[in-house]
Amino acid sequence: xxxxxPPAASAAKSSAPRDLSRIYSIAExxxxxxxxxxxxRFYEDEGLIKPRRQGxxxxxxAGDRARLGWIxxxxxxxxxxxxxxxxxxxxxxxxxxxxxxxxxxxxxxxxIEELERRRRDLDAQIGEFKxxxxxxxxxxxxxxxxxxxx
Amino acid sequence: xxxxxPPAASAAKSSAPRDLSRIYSIAExxxxxxxxxxxxRFYEDEGLIKPRRQGxxxxxxAGDRARLGWIxxxxxxxxxxxxxxxxxxxxxxxxxxxxxxxxxxxxxxxxIEELERRRRDLDAQIGEFKxxxxxxxxxxxxxxxxxxxx
DNA sequence: ACCCACATTGACGTTTACGTAAACGTTAAC
DNA sequence: GTTAACGTTTACGTAAACGTCAATGTGGGT
Numbered sequence: 517x518x519x520x521x522p523p524a525a526s527a528a529k530s531s532a533p534r535d536l537s538r539i540y541s542i543a544e545x546x547x548x549x550x551x552x553x554x555x556x557r558f559y560e561d562e563g564l565i566k567p568r569r570q571g572x573x574x575x576x577x578a579g580d581r582a583r584l585g586w587i588x589x590x591x592x593x594x595x596x597x598x599x600x601x602x603x604x605x606x607x608x609x610x611x612x613x614x615x616x617x618x619x620x621x622x623x624x625x626x627x628i629e630e631l632e633r634r635r636r637d638l639d640a641q642i643g644e645f646k647x648x649x650x651x652x653x654x655x656x657x658x659x660x661x662x663x664x665x666x
Numbered sequence: 667x668x669x670x671x672p673p674a675a676s677a678a679k680s681s682a683p684r685d686l687s688r689i690y691s692i693a694e695x696x697x698x699x700x701x702x703x704x705x706x707r708f709y710e711d712e713g714l715i716k717p718r719r720q721g722x723x724x725x726x727x728a729g730d731r732a733r734l735g736w737i738x739x740x741x742x743x744x745x746x747x748x749x750x751x752x753x754x755x756x757x758x759x760x761x762x763x764x765x766x767x768x769x770x771x772x773x774x775x776x777x778i779e780e781l782e783r784r785r786r787d788l789d790a791q792i793g794e795f796k797x798x799x800x801x802x803x804x805x806x807x808x809x810x811x812x813x814x815x816x
Numbered sequence: 817a818c819c820c821a822c823a824t825t826g827a828c829g830t831t832t833a834c835g836t837a838a839a840c841g842t843t844a845a846c
Numbered sequence: 847g848t849t850a851a852c853g854t855t856t857a858c859g860t861a862a863a864c865g866t867c868a869a870t871g872t873g874g875g876t
Contacts, residue, residue: 517696589787593746621802624795631792637739642781652771
């Protein structure tokens with residue numbers, strides 16, 4: 517899958533945009549999130565982001581940037597773009613009608629259950645690999661080797 | 667009709683094998699794990715499971731069954747089959763050589779880091795959707811509606 | 817005016833993870 | 847002995863998520 521998290525190129529690890537009114541070029545966002553411009557355009561084709569245009573060029577707001585980050589986090593969690601679109605929609609659906617709110621509540625709870633299932637899977641794997649680590653470290657120590665000397 | 671009663675077609679989700687020496691048919695495993703036989707054969711083509719053969723037919727041991735479960739959990743976590751294969755290999759690599767053990771340790775730790783990154787993503791999303799839930803519940807209550815009456 | 821880096825839109829190619837027939841063998845039941 | 851339920855291989859099809867040209871436009875610096 518290879519959806520690595522942002523490498524935090526500089527010390528600017530802050531997830532908060534420096535300036536709320538800043539605008540970003542496609543290449544800029546691509547660099548920051550370690551994806552290609554092609555990917556970002558593809559997400560637009562799929563209706564996941566809708567940047568402003570200056571003529572033909574795309575201009576991304578801080579909101580667009582955050583949205584892209586959200587999308588990529590969804591990807592890292594293994595959701596398809598279709599699912600991510602649905603999830604994003606949950607934040608923007610009409611919250612006035614009673615039925616809509618009930619529906620929103622229902623979907624949110626379903627999604628939370630899904631996420632908690634995943635966390636159980638995740639914790640199980642983490643446990644297994646920590647066991648491996650523990651065993652290997654013990655074995656190495658027994659052989660008189662320091663496990664942490666590179 | 668067979669001698670015994672039908673095995674309750676509903677999803678028997680018990681993760682513990684009834685009998686360690688039991689053998690399973692491909693359809694049986696497919697039902698239990700809610701995948702198609704095609705999927706299981708595909709995993710075999712990819713070198714992820716190697717069941718015994720009785721003539722041309724595949725016979726799955728309890729170990730094969732567990733392995734399949736492991737693979738599918740990996741999938742749920744969003745790993746590709748190639749990655750899953752690598753991870754499975756980590757349990758079977760030669761643990762005698764010093765360099766191999768160092769390498770195993772290194773990879774395990776890398777994988778654990780990866781998993782913990784994912785858990786951070788996961789917890790973040792869970793938090794967001796729990797916020798949504800909380801807000802919607804509050805809003806519904808304020809309108810004098812019970813959020814949990816279906 | 818020219819160059820260069822970056823932008824755009826098609827359009828076709830690629831990988832992954834299977835689905836979907838087709839054509840066939842095996843065993844058990846009736 | 848035929849049918850039904852299950853298994854097999856081989857092979858082509860497909861949806862998702864981009865990659866990779868190609869052809870073209872555009873804005874800024876010198």
